[in-house]
Amino acid sequence: MNTSTFFEGLVHEDRVHRSIYTDAAIFEREMTHVFGAVWVYLAHESQIPHNDDFVTARLGLRPLIVTRDMQGRIRALYNRCTHRGARICRQDRGNARTFQCAYHGWTYFNTGKLRGVPWPEGYACDFGEPQFNLAQLPRVESYRGFIFGTLNTDAPSLSDYLGLVKKPMDEWLERHPGAKVAVREANRLKFKGNWKLAYDNAADGYHVVFSHRSLLEMENRMQTDPGKGMSFYMGKPDEAPMYVQSFGRGHHFKDKRPNLEKRPGALWEKEAAHPGMEFFETRIREKAKDRALRALDLAASEAVNINVFPNLSILGNHIQVIQPIAVDETDTTWYATAVLDEAGELGGAADDVNALRLRTQEAFPNFGEVDDAVNFEEIQKGLAACEDEWVYMHRGLGIPGRVRTEADGSLKAPATDEVFMREHMKEWKRLMESEPKISVLR
Amino acid sequence: MSYVNDAFYDELVCSFAAWPESEIGDPATREECRMLVHREARLLDQGRFEDWLALYCAQCVYWVPATPGGDPRREVAVAFDDRRRLEDRVFRLRTGHAWSQAPASRTVRLVSNVEVFPFTETAVLVRSNFLIADWRAGETRLWSGWCGHRLRRRDGRYEIEVRQVNLIDCDQNLRNPSILL
Numbered sequence: 049m050n051t052s053t054f055f056e057g058l059v060h061e062d063r064v065h066r067s068i069y070t071d072a073a074i075f076e077r078e079m080t081h082v083f084g085a086v087w088v089y090l091a092h093e094s095q096i097p098h099n100d101d102f103v104t105a106r107l108g109l110r111p112l113i114v115t116r117d118m119q120g121r122i123r124a125l126y127n128r129c130t131h132r133g134a135r136i137c138r139q140d141r142g143n144a145r146t147f148q149c150a151y152h153g154w155t156y157f158n159t160g161k162l163r164g165v166p167w168p169e170g171y172a173c174d175f176g177e178p179q180f181n182l183a184q185l186p187r188v189e190s191y192r193g194f195i196f197g198t199l200n201t202d203a204p205s206l207s208d209y210l211g212l213v214k215k216p217m218d219e220w221l222e223r224h225p226g227a228k229v230a231v232r233e234a235n236r237l238k239f240k241g242n243w244k245l246a247y248d249n250a251a252d253g254y255h256v257v258f259s260h261r262s263l264l265e266m267e268n269r270m271q272t273d274p275g276k277g278m279s280f281y282m283g284k285p286d287e288a289p290m291y292v293q294s295f296g297r298g299h300h301f302k303d304k305r306p307n308l309e310k311r312p313g314a315l316w317e318k319e320a321a322h323p324g325m326e327f328f329e330t331r332i333r334e335k336a337k338d339r340a341l342r343a344l345d346l347a348a349s350e351a352v353n354i355n356v357f358p359n360l361s362i363l364g365n366h367i368q369v370i371q372p373i374a375v376d377e378t379d380t381t382w383y384a385t386a387v388l389d390e391a392g393e394l395g396g397a398a399d400d401v402n403a404l405r406l407r408t409q410e411a412f413p414n415f416g417e418v419d420d421a422v423n424f425e426e427i428q429k430g431l432a433a434c435e436d437e438w439v440y441m442h443r444g445l446g447i448p449g450r451v452r453t454e455a456d457g458s459l460k461a462p463a464t465d466e467v468f469m470r471e472h473m474k475e476w477k478r479l480m481e482s483e484p485k486i487s488v489l490r
Numbered sequence: 491m492s493y494v495n496d497a498f499y500d501e502l503v504c505s506f507a508a509w510p511e512s513e514i515g516d517p518a519t520r521e522e523c524r525m526l527v528h529r530e531a532r533l534l535d536q537g538r539f540e541d542w543l544a545l546y547c548a549q550c551v552y553w554v555p556a557t558p559g560g561d562p563r564r565e566v567a568v569a570f571d572d573r574r575r576l577e578d579r580v581f582r583l584r585t586g587h588a589w590s591q592a593p594a595s596r597t598v599r600l601v602s603n604v605e606v607f608p609f610t611e612t613a614v615l616v617r618s619n620f621l622i623a624d625w626r627a628g629e630t631r632l633w634s635g636w637c638g639h640r641l642r643r644r645d646g647r648y649e650i651e652v653r654q655v656n657l658i659d660c661d662q663n664l665r666n667p668s669i670l671l
Contacts, residue, residue: 140661233556233565238663262588266578323551323572324494379663384566403499403563407570414569415582418590418668425627 051481059477061470062442066431068476069242069439075375077480080199082358083108083372085484086297087189087196087209089360090114090124092367092383094193094230095141100158103141106371107185107197113137114188114195115158118145122190124197125160126183126488136182160184160490183488192221193228194360194367202485212458213299216354220362224346225393229385231367232406235413236381239421241428243359243372246380247472249420250355250363251292251302253463254443256281259423263415267320276320278416280307280351286462290351293468294459298357298475300468305351312341315348322407328400335397343394346387347404349412357472365409376428382417384409441469493549494572496563502551503561506638506654509617510607523606523616523641526648531599531620534670539580542670547642547649552576554655554671568660568667579670590668595626597669603636612643613651624669633671634658 058065068074090105091114102115104127111127113136127135129149136147136156146163148155155163160182162175173180185197189206191214196206203209210217221227239246249255256278257264267277280290289306308314319325329344336343349364361368363382371379384406389398431439444450444465451461461467514520526545533542546552554568562570571579582588599622607615616639624631640652655671657664 233560233567235556235566235568236661236663237667238665240665259589262582262585265585265587266582269578269581321574321578323570323575326492327495330492381663386564399563403496406562406564406566409566410568410570414667415578415588418666419588422590422627422666 055477055480059473062445063438063440064473066434066437066439069244069428070375070431072375074480075242075372079108079110079372080486081482081484082476082479084199084486085203085479085482086200086358087198087203087206088358089356089369090188090195090197092193092229092231093122093190093195094228096122098143100143100145101141102137102144102158104137104139107199108372111135112185112197113147113158114197117159118157119159121159122188122195123158123160124185124188124195125156125158128183129154130162130180130182131165156182178490181490183490186487186489192217199486199488200484201487209297210356211297211299212295212456213301213354213356216301216303216352217356217362220350220352220354223350224387225389225398226391228388228390229365230388231383232386232402234381234383235410235417236379237413237417237421238373238377238379239424240377241421241424242375243370243378244476245424245427246370246378247355247358247361248441248469249424250361251300251353251468252466253281253285253290253292253302254466255420255423256285259420260416262419263412266415270321276318277411279318280304281463286464288463290463291460292463292465293454293461294471296457296471296475298472300355300472302353302463303351304463308351312345314345315351316341316344318351319348319408320411322404322411324403324407328404331400332397332404335400336395339393339395340397343397343401346394347401347408349408355468357475364412365405366412378424380417380421382409382413441466441473445470494551498551499561499563502553502652503559505609505615505640505652507559509615512607514606514608514614519614520604520606522648523614523639524604526641526650527601527604527616527618527637527639530650531601535597535599537594539583539670543576543580545650546573546576546653547644547651548573550576550650551652552655553652554657555660557661558656568657568664569655583668583670588668590666593626595624595669597625598623601637609640614641614643614648615639616641620671622669622671626666631665633669635660 091103095103096116105112105114113125113127129136131154134151136149153166162180188197290304293301332343333340354362359370367383369381386402451467552571603619605617609615619636622633635657638654641648642651
């Protein structure tokens with residue numbers, strides 16, 4: 049494959065070729081040239097709070113065990129026995145100092161080091177050699193609780209990789225007491241479609257009133273003034289103060305906060321009805337007193353979509369992870385987050401905030417994402433029309449003054465602009481044309 | 491709608507935590523409860539969502555946990571609907587713009603292993619297994635698991651106060667979970 053001319057033909061300024069969503073060979077290349085080359089989100093530190101905790105994850109299709117080892121260091125071990133290749137860990141999460149393969153009993157420490165094999169006298173080799181340890185990602189770093197890993201020894205530091213997207217991530221964290229959240233289970237969804245369909249959608253302000261029409265109607269069924277939930281997008285969304293921003297490296301941001309009045313309580317007022325709302329709101333007001341509006345805002349869905357290429361989206365209060373399964377199958381897992389209030393900033397109302405916040409987080413996966421997922425599946429089906437080659441993402445392109453370059457180099461555009469898709473496709477093309485320096489550690 | 495409060499959550503978590511060994515002795519009560527869960531299944535298969543809602547009491551919950559027996563105050567659920575949200579759910583399906591159900595799934599459900607247990611003076615617990623065939627957009631998928639019903643006696647009949655739907659794959663990624671289970 050002459051990669052530069054090949055991908056040149058697939059990714060144009062205004063459109064991309066259908067095959068990037070449908071071709072199994074392109075998908076296979078992505079699993080290393082994209083998912084192996086950049087920092088990929090693996091897990092949240094709150095999922096492995098104690099030494100010896102682990103949670104399984106994947107890097108592309110590679111099965112991983114993300115462990116906090118006996119010294120407290122976070123590692124991403126290949127969940128693959130060095131001997132014959134079986135997955136050694138078959139639980140999604142737990143606490144274990146060692147992992148023993150169920151097939152022939154080879155046992156490893158949670159640092160990846162081989163602990164021993166049954167009847168070693170039957171081998172001539174030296175099991176102290178590192179080649180028999182579990183493979184692991186050479187680089188694992190966290191950014192404020194978000195654990196990322198990469199196979200690429202030439203990748204920049206995680207902090208540099210994130211670059212400008214750190215600012216909205218910081219703001220998202222800092223609205224919480226102690227700038228901390230904890231993962232509390234997830235709404236787990238799956239669709240029969242390519243993973244990029246989910247990422248293309250992550251900052252898309254154009255689909256909202258169409259794909260989510262039923263949700264908008266539902267959220268506002270009891271209101272005379274239709275101002276709840278996703279109503280930001282009704283009327284002329286491009287003339288609203290919200291915007292989409294593209295940060296480079298494929299990261300982007302949909303910021304709906306400018307649509308809200310800058311005062312405590314404004315976010316909470318956007319929420320439609322949720323189970324337990326009346327009881328827990330009353331209790332939060334009693335307990336948190338002068339901090340009640342801040343506490344209630346924490347129960348409401350934050351008005352941001354923060355997308356970290358290629359697989360992480362912070363959507364409202366969710367940490368959404370996009371996991372490719374096959375060229376036409378993707379899991380999107382919407383991890384719910386809860387408030388931790390170690391310093392008592394919320395006057396003892398944290399449990400009440402969470403009892404509400406978990407209910408507000410169930411709404412979008414139940415009543416919004418299911419409709420998007422069906423639309424993604426319909427794209428995948430539509431793309432079977434092989435002579436009809438192009439998928440367009442040129443909304444806003446070529447309109448003078450619509451996309452503005454900020455002083456930091458980011459691009460800002462009105463809410464329904466597709467500039468963010470064009471930008472992450474450029475990054476995708478650059479990665480698919482490049483040869484990352486891939487290695488594992490043992 | 492203030493009935494979803496701490497006491498309500500506490501009772502909810504306890505209700506389905508342990509099941510008695512012995513069913514209710516009275517065959518008429520068992521039969522009445524069996525008929526109710528079968529009727530519920532039929533109404534859902536027939537798409538009669540408003541009639542289905544009428545089986546539920548004013549202070550009800552439809553709960554699909556994301557982990558078996560998890561406390562909904564401490565973890566998110568696949569679905570946790572009070573009466574108002576259940577009405578939201580039906581309203582959304584009726585808009586005609588809920589693309590995950592437009593066109594709608596064709597479903598047929600088998601409900602079996604119905605057991606009726608004592609709970610309080612005015613309420614019983616019913617446990618049953620289900621298998622739902624869900625045909626939509628050219629494919630048939632299966633949903634399976636067991637249901638815990640808490641039925642409340644009011645005005646000479648049982649109403650559904652709580653239905654806990656325990657999918658066997660509740661902690662896995664689910665494709666288009668938009669039907670009423």
